Amino acid sequence: MSQLTSRRAFLSARTLREDTDAIRPPGAAVLGFGALCTKCGDCVPACPEGIMTVDADGFPVVELNSGSCTFCGACAMSCATDALAVERLPDWPWHAAIQGAACLSMRGVSCRLCQDSCDHGAIRFRLQPGGRADPLLDLDTCIGCGACAHVCPAGAVTFERHANHQSEEIQ
Ligand code: SF4
Ligand code: SF4
Ligand code: SF4
Numbered sequence: 001m002s003q004l005t006s007r008r009a010f011l012s013a014r015t016l017r018e019d020t021d022a023i024r025p026p027g028a029a030v031l032g033f034g035a036l037c038t039k040c041g042d043c044v045p046a047c048p049e050g051i052m053t054v055d056a057d058g059f060p061v062v063e064l065n066s067g068s069c070t071f072c073g074a075c076a077m078s079c080a081t082d083a084l085a086v087e088r089l090p091d092w093p094w095h096a097a098i099q100g101a102a103c104l105s106m107r108g109v110s111c112r113l114c115q116d117s118c119d120h121g122a123i124r125f126r127l128q129p130g131g132r133a134d135p136l137l138d139l140d141t142c143i144g145c146g147a148c149a150h151v152c153p154a155g156a157v158t159f160e161r162h163a164n165h166q167s168e169e170i171q
Contacts (some may be wrong), residue, residue, distance in 0.1 A: 022055060023062045023159060026069060027076035027088040034059065036083035046078035051146070064094075064146030064159055071145070094144035094159045096122070098135045102156035105133045114148035114157060123148060 025043055029036050039058040046052075051067040052075060054060055062069060071092065076084040104111040108131045115123040115135070122141040125133040139162070149157035 022059070023064060023094060025052060025060055025062055025075040025084055026071055026092050027073065027079075027084045027086055029083055029085070029088070030091070030093075033083055036081050038081060038083075040080070042078045042080065043075035043084060046074045048072065048074060062146075064144075065149045065155070065157075067150050068145045068147035071143075092144055093161045095139050095142045095162060096137055096144060096146075096148055097158050097160045098123075098137055099156045099158055100134070102154045103135060104154050104156070105135060108132045111153070113151045113153065117147045117151045118142075119147065120145075 024033055025047075037059055039054070041054065041058075041060070043060050044052045044054060049067045049070060051063050051069060052060055053063055060075070071089055073086045073089055076086045076089060079085070098114070100106050105125065110131075112125065115125065120141050120143055122138045122143075124136050124138075126136055127133050144159060146159075149159070
């Protein structure tokens with residue numbers, strides 16, 4: 001394999017894998033996003049919630065810790081390529097995940113901010129001895145909007161891909 005062919009193969013493989021961790025805008029292509037996105041940046045200012053930025057490589061990402069996504073589709077509608085598409089909005093692969101080690105409530109500090117912010121009733125608490133309460137997140141109800149992450153004073157809410165989307169990504 002020539003050096004050029006080898007480099008192309010490397011870049012192609014990277015393009016297929018690179019979105020495993022990044023939270024791309026709703027409607028992002030599952031595979032090949034890196035090849036479809038021209039890094040024009042048009043989607044970033046299109047977001048009325050101001051929760052989009054670009055990563056170190058210049059590709060757009062959604063920062064769910066800075067606000068919640070309404071899934072309005074404005075970012076997808078602003079995209080001139082197939083990198084973002086309105087038809088794929090329902091395929092949002094992310095859901096919230098509460099990191100117990102950081103959660104105040106799990107350490108006995110009264111806090112229900114994530115539950116109070118969730119319009120979908122996806123978070124409830126189970127009381128424990130010693131004044132603690134463990135947050136329980138219903139993955140079937142969570143839409144991955146980020147409202148809970150935005151208000152969490154401990155930064156205890158992160159986002160994970162639904163398992164079925166993870167396997168699609170790695171095929
Ligand atoms: S769907 Fe709407 S709120 Fe969500 S990132 Fe795109 S423009 Fe922003
Ligand atoms: S808002 Fe954060 S610290 Fe408070 S209960 Fe929820 S996850 Fe825990
Ligand atoms: S991401 Fe949205 S729907 Fe899911 S638990 Fe947080 S606030 Fe509720």
